Amino acid sequence: MRDTLTAVITETVESLIADGRLRLASVPDVHVERPRDPSHGDWSTNVALVSAKSAGMVPRDIAAMLAAELRQRLAGVAEAIEIAGPGFINVRLARDVVADVVTRIRDEGDSFGAGERTGKLVQVEFVSANPVGPLHVGHGRWAALGDSIARILEHAGDDVQREFYVNDAGVQMDIFAASVSARYLELCGVEAEFPEDGYRGTYIIDIAREIFDAEGTCWIEATAENREAHFKEQAYTAVLEHLKRVLSGMGVGFDVWFSERTLHAAGADGVTAIERGIARLREAGYLYEQDGALWFRSTDFGDDKDRVLKKADGSYTYFAADIAYHADKYDRGFDLVIDIWGADHHGYVKRMEAAVAALGHPGKLEVIIGQLVNLFRNGEVVRMSKRTGEMVTFEDLLDEVGVDAARYFFLRRSTDQPVDFDIALAKERSSENPVYYVQYAHARICSILRKASGADTADESVDVAAVAEGIAAGPAELALLGSEPGTLAGEAELGLLRKLAEFPEVVAIAARQRAPHKLATYAEDLAATFHGFYTHCQVVVDDPALRNARLALADASRIVLARALGLLGVTAPERM
RNA sequence: GCGCCCUUAGCUCAGCCGGAUAGAGCGUCUGACUACGAAUCAGAAGGUCGCAGGUUCGAAUCCUGCAGGGCGCGCCA
Known part of the structure; x- marks a missing residue:
């Protein structure tokens, strides 16, 4: 209806210009909107106000002229066309036109409100939590957010693919393995030093116990290296299963679980995806060496400083892997890539945008920063300690308040606003909820x-x-x-x-x-x-x-x- | 210090491609169940839209500056 009105009004303005009743150099962009106050009708336009100055006329005079003409052209559609305020033209639709929406909705059913198919292929990558521990409530929000954005984009007409990037390479995995190993040895009654920066959550003990129950004490004698290599895979699998179980339990499914390790693995040509990505940036002329490291000149694209891709010790940074990952996304043909990150990663946005631009896809990355979740219970902050690993996991929260309440509370607030989540309120079955x-x-x-x-x-x-x-x-x-x-x-x-x-x-x-x-x-x-x-x-x-x-x-x-x-x-x- | 986000009613927040008298929920106060679900509805009170400039016929909305709050600034991931 808005489009119809916009078109009719535009034509009317054009014809008034044509017969010289309105002196305008060009046809203004006609803006039609729903008035806030229902007594102003169904639709309203401000063309008279916008064109008053250049036409050298009083807004209400233009409005009167337009309204008279529109009453002819919209006969049958509009019940009344009035001039109000400083020069708005208000359109009240005929009742049968208004009531027709019922028929449309009942005919179209679930596809009511769907946009035309755009043919655009969009990837939404979200959650992407490190597979070294349970999801926290922030992950829960980002999961709800990514999934909902995907659903909305699909309804609006895009083709959407959901992806989870699994950071299963890198030092956090080693620390993770060492943490499990230490807990395992404790269970075996062997004196073990817990890693300084290890993961202290009790879930580590659970994982260690599972291994202990299944495989006994046979790993005591193994070298730390062998033991940790083995435990890493066991623990990784356990956590990945947790992630999949919790997410699918809340109705969030992913089309692709993308393993970071594949970027580090050599292909048939003996070259890794990371090396290929770096080669592309080198060809494009954005790399240089300094202090024994390989740098990406991200400042060419507005970043605050240049970024290291390959460290002096020869290993690659996380960023290097992420560049290869994004290069892979565009190779897969996405017209737009949306990454949803937690607020704690926003400092990373510029360099990623810079990398995507350097790869030849400027403007095709959109990073959405999801703010955090503060947990309350009856108005009291729920304290969580990173040091001791004591925390309310997202799974705990789901168990307590249910999927619907959790998702709804996460999505009720705008994305760039932190959510204060009161567990007691979310559970309450009352008018307050x-x-x-x-x-x-x-x-x-x-x-x-x-x-x-x-x-x-x-x-x-x-x-x-x-x-x-x-x-x-x-x-x-x-x-x-x-x-x-x-x-x-x-x-x-x-x-x-x-x-x-x-x-x-x-x-x-x-x-x-x-x-x-x-x-x-x-x-x-x-x-x-x-x-x-x-x-x-x-x-x-x-x-x-x-x-x-x-x-x-x-x-x-x-x-x-x-x-x-x-x-x-x-x-x-x-x-x- | 630099960057991003936030600042609207007592509280929590909508409203932000510029529009007419700035909205909702909660809380406070009044009312409504012999009718389809009262987990509901109707009404009242409550606001210099952080501050100061600017653009505009018109600014909560756009621009600039300032103040307050949050987060981030690694050859970590």
Whole structure:
């Protein structure tokens, strides 16, 4: 509708210029928006204000001229076109046009609000936690974030691939192995020194015990090197399984688990991916040697300082591997790569962007920085100690509050805002908890549909979708919605229709801004609008036409609520 | 010191491709269950949008400077 109006208004302005009634050098960009205040109608444009100065006219005069013309051109679509304030032109749509959204939603179902397929292939890489320990709550947020962004982009029309980068190479893996080894020896009753910078979490002991139970004391005699090499793989596998289990348990699946080790392994030509990546940068002329190390001149691309790729001792930095990794991504044909990193890595963004640009893909990397999560319980900060390894893991949190509440709380806030997560509140099944507020609206609609089928509202055998399918509401019935404007019932119906019509725009904006929280805000808004409709309008009334019209409206609300929640990865229960 | 993010109601936050009287939840105060789920709804009170300039017909929104808070600045990963 917005596009239609924009086009019609633009044509109107053009014709006014053509017959000389409006003196403008060029046609202004027509901006059509939804007024905040519903009394201003469904749509509003500010063209008169924008063109006033260059046309040398008073805004309201231009508006009057345009409005007169638009009343002709929009006959049948618009019920009223008015001038308001300093020169806005407000368009109130005809009621049948407004009510038509119900038919569209019920026809399109889950694909309502979907964008045209763009053919664009986007990769979203997220979580990518080091496989040396359990996920913490921050990882949980980034998992929810990446997954939701992927869902939203898919709905908006892109093709999306989800990827997890496994940092299974590097010194943290050695420290990890040494930590397990020390715990293992302790279990064997052997005096062992715990590594200075080792991982002190109790999960290390659990892993060591698993090995001890399965393989006994046979590794006591082995050299530290052999023992740790063996333990590294055992422990790595255990942690990787944990990661996969927890993530899939919250409904987050990855298309690719990309192992960093593959970048260090020589291919058929005996060359590693890291070396190939470095060679590409060298050919492009961005490398130099200094102090025995190999440097990347990232300052050419706005980084604060140049970065080392190959250390003086001959080993590669993490960054070198990451460059090879990103080179590989673009080799795989992605049009856009989105990396989601924790706030603690934001200092790394510029060099990565520099590397991607140097590889010949400027602008094709987008790094989203997810802020952290602060845990509370009844308003008290939950303390966690890195030193002792005492912490609430993400798995603990999921066990306690459930997937829906966890995902919803993580996504409710904008990405660049830290989340204060109150465990007690997330568990609370009350009005204070927004996730239940939205889900309740959905369950309530399902209950109405069960009622409408003639069954008891609690009858679990009723197939809600089938009942919805059977509701016949054509233009004649839908015309009853909002037919009594000015009454509480009429306004409630119209308000709900308008709110439903906003959904496609919300999806588009959320996709463009990579902002799942817009869906959460919208879902709460829609739920509130529905609750208002519910209080003012009896749905299951005797008059069959009005009943079907309201049932169809409720059904459309159900579909959109479920879709909004679905894009957040939150379920829409039929009863609670 | 440099870089990024944040600063809106008592609290937690939306609103930010510039628009009309700045919104929601919680908390406080009033009301509404003999109708489809009260996990709900209706209403009241509550704000110099951190400060100062600038751009504009118009700024919470864009630009600059300043102040306060968070995070990051390794030949670690």
